[in-house]
Amino acid sequence: DQQVKQNSPSLSVQEGRISILNCDYTNSMFDYFLWYKKYPAEGPTFLISISSIKDKNEDGRFTVFLNKSAKHLSLHIVPSQPGDSAVYFCAASVDTNAGKSTFGDGTTLTVKP
């Protein structure tokens, strides 16, 4: 039973356009959500997070939206750049313990010049 799901294995967008990556979760105990970015041969790198008391968090080109009633979150990247091409993982945790997270299977984003 996968508690965090990223239903799109891949996404391709044109440089300068918006990238929207989606994530669904089933466990109501999750209260903290994170997005990580992973390049080949490297470990995941933290990108942005959101607490369940918020519905939006913004950091530069990256914005995460949380819809608790739908148990859905999304990551928006605007504008998308070729360097954003990577695997993006959605993760969720309880009690803001980022080290004890449940991850989705990732979405591979390709940004075309």
Place this chain on the structure above:
Amino acid sequence: ETGVTQSPTHLIKTRGQQVTLRCSSQSGHNTVSWYQQALGQGPQFIFQYYREEENGRGNFPPRFSGLQFPNYSSELNVNALELDDSALYLCASSSMTGRNTEAFFGQGTRLTVV
């Protein structure tokens, strides 16, 4: 500030053998977590260590065990290796003091069991 380092980067073992993977946590971090990432999947939480004690465990059998040392570095031990243990093993460090709001990952150890 030093990052999270893992050793070795690659390892090949035979089924039934035992393996030890090592992780040095980021400076100032007192918590280490271990994850297993199979091909095409996301990282799966194995366990977390805080102040040298296990602080939570995922759905992994007892042959997966760990240690955390006083300097907060950590080891992951896997006994009686099986073919399905072939994966990328990731170590992540974080801090339980203050805001534990992100984890910093090492580059991983690629384990192949033949």
